[in-house]
Amino acid sequence: MNVLKIAIQKSGRLSEDSLKLIKECGIKLNNGKGKLKATADNFPLEFLFLRDDDIPGYVEDGVADLGIVGENVLVEKENDVELVKKLGFSKCRLSIGVDRNWDYKNIHELEGKSIATSYPKILGNYLKGKKVNAEIHEISGSVEIAPSIGLAEAVCDIVSSGSTLLSNGLKEADVIMRSEAVLIAQNALSADKRNILNQLIFRINAVQEGKQNKYILLNAPNSAIDEIISLLPGMKSPTILPLAMEGWSSLHSVVKEDDFWEVIEKLKKAGAEGILVSSIEKMIL
Ligand code: ATP
Ligand code: MG
Numbered sequence: 001m002n003v004l005k006i007a008i009q010k011s012g013r014l015s016e017d018s019l020k021l022i023k024e025c026g027i028k029l030n031n032g033k034g035k036l037k038a039t040a041d042n043f044p045l046e047f048l049f050l051r052d053d054d055i056p057g058y059v060e061d062g063v064a065d066l067g068i069v070g071e072n073v074l075v076e077k078e079n080d081v082e083l084v085k086k087l088g089f090s091k092c093r094l095s096i097g098v099d100r101n102w103d104y105k106n107i108h109e110l111e112g113k114s115i116a117t118s119y120p121k122i123l124g125n126y127l128k129g130k131k132v133n134a135e136i137h138e139i140s141g142s143v144e145i146a147p148s149i150g151l152a153e154a155v156c157d158i159v160s161s162g163s164t165l166l167s168n169g170l171k172e173a174d175v176i177m178r179s180e181a182v183l184i185a186q187n188a189l190s191a192d193k194r195n196i197l198n199q200l201i202f203r204i205n206a207v208q209e210g211k212q213n214k215y216i217l218l219n220a221p222n223s224a225i226d227e228i229i230s231l232l233p234g235m236k237s238p239t240i241l242p243l244a245m246e247g248w249s250s251l252h253s254v255v256k257e258d259d260f261w262e263v264i265e266k267l268k269k270a271g272a273e274g275i276l277v278s279s280i281e282k283m284i285l
Contacts (some may be wrong), residue, residue, distance in 0.1 A: 010051060025043075026042070069182060085201060087182060090179075095174060096176060100166070126177075231263055
């Protein structure tokens with residue numbers, strides 16, 4: 001039988017959330033700690049644990065069929081692979097950092113300056129697009145110390161809170177790219193493998209939809225039901241069940257996490273009582 005090979009970061013900022021997603025998809029991993037390979041018990045998936053930098057290349061070559069990497073690494077490596085899906089975790093920015101006393105206004109101030117980075121291609125393309133000529137120093141790690149040791153006048157590095165820049169006397173001056181973890185696939189997957197990938201995507205969508213929605217249960221007088229329904233776009237239409245109490249009903253539906261508090265306020269005003277809300281583990285549309 002066909003098995004899909006998926007490459008996941010061995011240890012680092014993507015590893016834990018990648019494995020968590022796999023688990024939420026109901027896929028059980030059969031691995032010994034520290035091993036480089038593992039198989040799933042209940043899904044045709046085999047895991048390869050690698051350094052994140054190597055993942056796009058291995059997927060392009062077909063050593064792995066799928067991979068999970070940061071978009072920053074994917075774009076920098078310029079490998080010919082398919083971006084299947086954004087995964088919503090490991091969100092970060094690739095940003096320009098400069099001395100915190102520099103009254104930085106825009107990217108044109110980097111004209112003729114030197115910038116240290118581990119992302120020479122992304123930075124180079126960005127500067128080219130902005131018609132800025134700067135000298136790019138490629139270094140593989142500890143980029144943020146470059147200005148203090150006189151190696152470069154600015155840096156271009158991954159930032160999430162900005163605390164690493166701050167502790168090195170730098171500030172985030174410009175955002176070059178936003179990134180999150182993505183699922184990538186080899187371009188020429190066989191039909192059988194594509195089929196397994198589609199099953200995996202179906203599960204990931206169900207997990208993601210579940211996270212973006214809340215299940216809501218409430219009681220309301222029948223006279224308020226129409227207004228309440230209009231406040232709950234829900235899946236298709238809400239479930240309404242009569243309560244033992246004459247003239248009252250119970251209503252079940254889903255609410256988008258983003259609109260949640262606003263909707264609750266409106267529901268209360270419309271006459272809803274006994275509102276219960278719970279998280280949704282999976283949601284299939
Ligand atoms: P490896 O040893 O596998 O090469 P690494 O040191 O290159 O690991 P990590 O620091 O683990 O990489 O980061 C992996 C990815 O996680 C980055 O490419 C980026 O997409 C994302 N990332 C990096 N820093 C952060 C952060 N502070 N917050 C959120 N996501 C981040
Ligand atoms: Mg790396």
